[in-house]
Amino acid sequence: MEITVTQNDPRYDTLKKSRNLRWPSSAADAASQIDLCDSADAVAKSLRRIIDAGMRPTVRSGGHCYEDFVVNNPGGAILDLSILNYARLPADGERYRISPGMKLGDVYLDLYKRYGVTIPAGSCYGVGAGGHICGGGYGVLSRMYGLTVDWLSAVEIATVDRQGKVVPRLVDKTKEPDLFRACRGAGGGNFGVVTGYLFDKLPRAPEELIDAGIGFDWQTMTEDRFVHIVQTFGNYWETRGKDPDTLGLFAGLELAHSSSGRLGIGLQFCNPDGYCRDLSVVKEFLKLFEEAVPSAGHTPVSRDSTVPQHNAEQRGNGLTPRPWLDATIGGSGGGGSQRAKYKSAYMKKNFTTDEAKCIYKHLTRNVPGTNMRGAVLAVDSYGGATNRLELASETAICQRSSVMKLQWQSYWRRPEDDAGRLAWLREFYNDLYSGPTVDPRYATTPYPGECYEGCYINYPDCDMLAHPFWPQLYYGDKDLYPFLQSVKRRYDPNNVFHHAMSIRA
Secondary structure: OOEEOOOOOOOOOHHHHEEEOOOOOOOOOOOOOOOEEOHHHHHHHHHHHHOOOOOEEEOOOOOOOOHHHHHHEOOOOOOOOOOOOOOHHHHHOOOOEEOOOOOOHHHHHHHHHOOOOOOOOOOOOEEEEEEEEEEOOOOOOHHHOOOOHHHHHEEEEEEHHHHOEEEEEEEEOOOOOHHHHHHOOOOOOOOOEEEEEEOOOOOOOEEEHHHEEEEEEHHOOOHHHHHHHHHHHHHHHHOOOHOOOOOEEEEEEEEEHHOOOOOEEEEOOOOOOOOOOHHHHHHHHHHHHHHOOOOEEEEEOOOOOOOOOOOOOOOOOEEEEEEEHHHHHHOOOOOOOEEEEEEEEEEOOOOHHHHHHHHHHHHHHOOOOEEEEEEEEEEEEEOOHHOOHHHOHHHHOOOOOEEEEEEEEEEEHHHHOOOOOOHHHHHHHHHOOOOOOOHHHHHHOOOOOOOOOOOOOOOOHHHHHHHOOOOHHHHOOOOOOHHHHHHHHHHHOOHHHHHHHHOOO
């Protein structure tokens, strides 16, 4: 089924928007129509009509693109795959299918209830699988199981050849392996329209987990305390976090702007067997921060469920395991629509003292006339199974040596705050990456090297286009980007699929 929503349709004003309300930038920048497709055949038919009409197609599954790559499409058409959400088709055989329109929360539910398996994907459960997986896909189970694309067995994708013909393809390691590899992490909007992800095997889902954390009050926070917390967190992942018994531990350091009142650390944990019988790793980790700030100003938090316990009992320090599925589906929904800007970086080492002080400076810095609540630097644990170096040559993810992954997030409501918010974020980022650990040739960026490993393409940032080396920030400074360019020339020779940060042929 194909549904075409034009500007005369009452649904148009809703469907033309991004979840990031900065896009479309103006009414003139909006797409002319939105085509909703519920099958691969419908995608092929819609794409063919769009191409024949001379329109630019952009593709949307969940609508969470951080930049203007989809809905800023004047005179063009959005291929909306949100209703392409089949969990299985007759031709799948024994394979697991994830359709691009499925939300991650629904994926977890379906895989667990049908088969007792899961994917190591994101914790924002309203995100569409389509864009999330093609950019790599990672989340709270990735240290134990790797990235989503590490498990991917085949991809269904519709491409457009030199004559403008739409060509549906099923690609894997033996059939068109170059395109298959490119679909495993290069990001969306590059080669065609993905209509299905197929997996021969997936990891067993945990049966229970610990969900806990510790919070700190900005009112009692000093620069020295802040530096201690940040470096204690980073040191753990650079050292202890590489040990096998810690792979079931995922933690995020949420460094919110001081106007928020609080900052903190959240974690999830399970043992490799999928249960929480041994909590020594969690207790050890939390104790580091209880000792880091022994006086007033910290509050241990146990975010335990009140639902009946599943094969578990209360164990030490108030850390009560709860059902994995309950914790997963009850988690973040990805937030509502608002104005936003993001940046990212991979880190191979702990924060230096100068870096931690720089972060403190900007999180305590205000912008006159601008409300800074909703500005956060999220520092996530990384490493473990994500760093299987042999998979760098099989996927389009080259970042296989990092211990932390950073995401700057800034959310606000008023358009009049745009300038102040964007300036604050750029100044923060540029300042952090202008210190002695940065090669002067790549100043203001986390260019791949001894300390950093570039940026994450699923957190695109058009500010990086100011640098001629921006592709190396996302795809490394070796041979991956030239490889992706060759795939682009072969499978999208007319550059039908393009945006500001798409692969350049």
